[in-house]
Amino acid sequence: MEKLVIEGGIPLQGDVKVSGAKNAALPLMAATLLCAGKHILRNVPDLRDTRTLARLLENLGAVVSRDGDVLTIDTTVLHHGEASYELVKTMRASVLVLGPLVARLGKTRVSLPGGCAIGERPVNFHIDGLRELGAVCAIKEGYIEAEAKKLYGNTIYFDIPSVTATENLLMAASLAKGTTVLKNAAKEPEIGNLVDMLNGMGAKISGRGTDVLTVEGVDSLHPADCSIIPDRIEAGTYLLAIAATGGAGRVTHCCPGDLPSLVEKLRHAGLEIIEEADALAVSWKDGTRNLSRVDIKTAPFPGYPTDLQAQFMALMTLCSGQSAVHETIFENRFMHVAELRRMGAKITVDGRLAIVSGLGMNGLKGAPVMATDLRASSSLVIAGLAASGRTDISRIYHLERGYEDLVGKLTGLGARVWKEQE
Numbered sequence: 001m002e003k004l005v006i007e008g009g010i011p012l013q014g015d016v017k018v019s020g021a022k023n024a025a026l027p028l029m030a031a032t033l034l035c036a037g038k039h040i041l042r043n044v045p046d047l048r049d050t051r052t053l054a055r056l057l058e059n060l061g062a063v064v065s066r067d068g069d070v071l072t073i074d075t076t077v078l079h080h081g082e083a084s085y086e087l088v089k090t091m092r093a094s095v096l097v098l099g100p101l102v103a104r105l106g107k108t109r110v111s112l113p114g115g116c117a118i119g120e121r122p123v124n125f126h127i128d129g130l131r132e133l134g135a136v137c138a139i140k141e142g143y144i145e146a147e148a149k150k151l152y153g154n155t156i157y158f159d160i161p162s163v164t165a166t167e168n169l170l171m172a173a174s175l176a177k178g179t180t181v182l183k184n185a186a187k188e189p190e191i192g193n194l195v196d197m198l199n200g201m202g203a204k205i206s207g208r209g210t211d212v213l214t215v216e217g218v219d220s221l222h223p224a225d226c227s228i229i230p231d232r233i234e235a236g237t238y239l240l241a242i243a244a245t246g247g248a249g250r251v252t253h254c255c256p257g258d259l260p261s262l263v264e265k266l267r268h269a270g271l272e273i274i275e276e277a278d279a280l281a282v283s284w285k286d287g288t289r290n291l292s293r294v295d296i297k298t299a300p301f302p303g304y305p306t307d308l309q310a311q312f313m314a315l316m317t318l319c320s321g322q323s324a325v326h327e328t329i330f331e332n333r334f335m336h337v338a339e340l341r342r343m344g345a346k347i348t349v350d351g352r353l354a355i356v357s358g359l360g361m362n363g364l365k366g367a368p369v370m371a372t373d374l375r376a377s378s379s380l381v382i383a384g385l386a387a388s389g390r391t392d393i394s395r396i397y398h399l400e401r402g403y404e405d406l407v408g409k410l411t412g413l414g415a416r417v418w419k420e421q422e
């Protein structure tokens with residue numbers, strides 16, 4: 001296996017270009033199953049997760065080809081409707097093929113994704129929602145078996161605004177007979193990207209950007225030609241990395257409006273954030289490199305994103321004072337804490353609340369650490385960039401799931417970072 005080596009303590013400077021959003025690419029790739037034909041998806045990041053989903057689509061019978069950041073997905077012929085455990089266990093977002101396959105084929109067998117490092121990650125909202133659209137769903141030998149000659153519109157209320165459950169049911173409802181209303185639906189920008197793609201395919205979805213989505217079912221759709229939105233989590237990760245190293249720079253090709261909470265939190269921490277049309281610039285107000293403590297509490301969009309919690313905690317290990325990090329979405333999303341402690345961080349955890357006692361800038365020391373999940377890994381990268389000395393991060397396959405060309409992009413900002421065999 002490979003590890004990432006970072007010689008820290010160098011202030012990052014310059015521009016870094018954001019890639020397409022992983023969490024938009026995955027549902028939009030799944031949506032190509034809704035209708036036969038050649039779909040074009042643009043600005044698709046080349047990641048472990050998008051490659052995994054491409055393999056799953058090919059296993060179903062699709063033909064997937066990539067030309068730069070343009071993915072062509074031909075779903076004219078689907079041989080079967082089964083998503084095997086071997087494929088689904090490596091990426092739980094594979095469950096996103098459930099809704100499209102029921103709608104397209106009337107029958108599907110998708111492996112239950114199982115838990116993951118950050119939590120149990122149940123999919124009951126996905127299954128209950130399909131049942132409310134008239135599908136017969138059963139769990140047999142670790143698989144979700146769903147069948148429906150036709151799906152029928154209904155009103156579905158989510159107890160929690162689940163992102164992928166909203167996406168799965170939006171896709172299924174697009175081809176249902178009648179009207180579906182999704183209430184307490186997720187409002188993340190990636191949902192808006194999916195709504196735009198589906199409407200571009202001939203679906204009739206209204207309520208974009210709100211927590212009530214209304215879908216007038218149609219008999220058929222036509223192939224898509226659409227673009228993936230910029231990755232707001234990647235953009236936030238680089239903003240935090242530049243800040244943590246005491247540097248200054250711009251994150252380009254992003255949507256500043258997709259990070260409202262992070263921008264406010266960075267300003268409260270004492271950073272200068274300039275919002276441009278498609279970029280965010282971060283610098284220091286008056287030349288000092290003194291970070292103020294800031295509390296965060298994760299919440300569904302537009303609240304503070306859980307996918308940037310670990311990265312913000314890394315920044316707060318460098319502030320002057322104590323900050324509270326409250327993780328409300330997942331029950332086990334503090335796996336980065338033990339690794340940050342190995343670098344000298346002072347953090348106490350009580351359930352879903354972590355208290356970070358800042359060391360001041362340059363307070364961290366490089367050390368060998370281990371990646372445990374995608375966003376925890378990026379927190380360790382930020383800490384390693386800020387720390388004095390060398391940090392070796394093992395199991396970097398976690399990172400490669402969600403950050404395209406990480407070494408190239410960091411090197412472009414002046415970081416000393418490379419990969420080595422473990």
Ligand code: EPZ
Nearest residue numbers: 023093121122123124125126160161162163164307329374
């Ligand atoms: C999506 O996961 C993202 N993944 C996650 O990003 C992100 O952390 C999460 O949304 C929250 O923003 C993709 O979009 C591929 P949820 P998802 O359903 O949809 C509970 C990353 O790092 N829940 O919104 O699986 C669940 O346990 C990944 O890129 C149920 O109880 O998250 C959680 O507590 C990590 N039953 C809460 O809802 C269900 O059927 C929110 O989860 C579904 C979810």
